[in-house]
Amino acid sequence: MQRRERMAFDDEMEQMLTAGTQPDAGWKIIQQNTFTRWVNQQLKSADVSITDLETDFEDGLKLIRLVEVLSGRSLGKYSKKVAFRSQKLENNALVLNFLENEEHIKIVNIDSSAIVDRNLKLILGLVWTLVLHYSIAQQIWELPEDSEKVVERSPKEKLMLWIRGKLPDDINLKNFTSDWNSGILLGALVDSCAPDLHIGWRSWDPADALQSTRIAMDVAEKHLSVVPLITAEELINPAVDEKSIMTYLAQFPQARYKPPIGFIENEGTGHAVVGQRCEFKLNTISESILVDVLVNDPDGKFVDVVVAKEAPQLYSIQYFPRMEGRYAMTLKLREATGEDSLELFVETMVVAAEYRFTYNEVAQVGKPVMFSLENAGDGVTEV
Incomplete structure (x- = not known):
């Protein structure tokens, strides 16, 4: 990263991590679920999985494997048979040092003891750091902006700009929270990435948010290979936070359309x-x-x-x-x-039992008027 981009990334990271360590709220369960799915998606190639972010990184083994997959590099020697607290601390310290010194990622408010002691808030913050760096910041962006301005933007701004560039002009994206609760914005985004599917999002009713979101997410998974890292129920929940939504949406810029049969x-x-x-x-x-x-x-x-x-x-x-x-x-x-x-x-x-229409043109008494009936069917039609 260039220096300005690095500063923007670090500032955004610090602000978002601070927000993510506030007292427990409804967003926390959704975020934990989303981050767990994201971790498992990354670990899929290593044939490893986790079930609980709070405990599964404690010995450092799965966290080491995760960072090796993300970075494409080996972390070297570490304790593979962990029996003592000191070994857990060493393994997790190895990961954090690698991220800071080798990957040049700023680690905020967490050390190895927080992971070993199962501090979920700080563990969520660490996972978000990985999401922000590897799934968002490292992407190659095609943005509707001059290239010299792109590097100065934070990962969040880049994702926002990219999505705005895909949405129709009459759709206004302001945030990564409430804007996505109705399913309509997601439908518009999916439609722009897969235009010949005609999913009909413009006729969607915000009152049917769950059904609309399910349809959009299903199409995104089948035809764009966008993994449902968040459920439709979670996405329309007013408590959902922007980190969870960004984690899901960050897949779209690299999505490749698979046409329907x-x-x-x-x-x-x-x-x-x-x-x-x-x-x-x-x-x-x-x-x-x-x-x-x-x-x-x-x-x-x-x-x-x-x-x-x-x-x-x-x-x-x-x-x-x-x-x-x-x-x-x-x-x-x-x-x-x-x-x-x-x-x-x-x-x-x-x-309908019958169809009535209004003739909107000007008619004159005594002169014939021509009009056509569509869908008249076979046989006689009463007019």
Whole structure:
């Protein structure tokens, strides 16, 4: 890091670690869960895992392995069979010294005894130091700013700038806490990274935050390989802190989009009316994709569906609603080889008994008026 970037990093680290060592609050459980998942994600390649941040670093062995994985370097000799407190202190001191002297990471408010004595607040602070350095600060950033200004920004500012650059102009990102509670911002971010999935985030209701967040996180995991380091329930919790959210969001700048094996071309045509055909199109990436379609009426009962193959990679899907209300549609696609699968949720269709419209143009007495009816279906339509 250059000197200005190092100063910005150190200042941000000190401020955020100080905030993270305040008396217990609702954020602490969420943060502990998120950091535990992050640690396990890093340790996956080493075939090692932890279950409790408070105790699992006590002997220093798993912390040593974690730092070796993150840094890509060996920490040298250490006590592998730990029986005494002195050995625990030595192992943890080895890690902290390596981070400060070799990786040039400023360690704040923690020494080896804090880890051995299971000081959870300080251990969380140490893990955040690792997250901030290895998952955020060391990333290669493509930011909508002049390159000479980028190095002067803190890791938090860089992540904020990158996300703002991905979001539509009418979406205002102000923080890494409450802005993410509704699921809408996450939906917008996922949509910008995977635009041809059309997840429909603009129609999401903040009152349905949990469902919206689950959909966005599921798409991010399947198509961007963004690991759910935080749960949807935790992300929409008003108590969630910015470290937990940043830990999750820090995966997006390096995410690589994996296109779906199929996508909806149009979700319904015009207005759905009882007794009239409702149709939409499904495109697949190959002829070998197998398609299953489920449609449930407002009572939850299955509706008969007609699936017709119009072209090698194009399907027409039709159903005839027999009652008013909300119809839920799900498409399940899978490769014939069984290598890949996808589940698409078509936006809920509201079916009406009849459809009325208002003619907004100026009409003159005695002169014909031309208009067209979409989704009229087969047979006679009453007007």
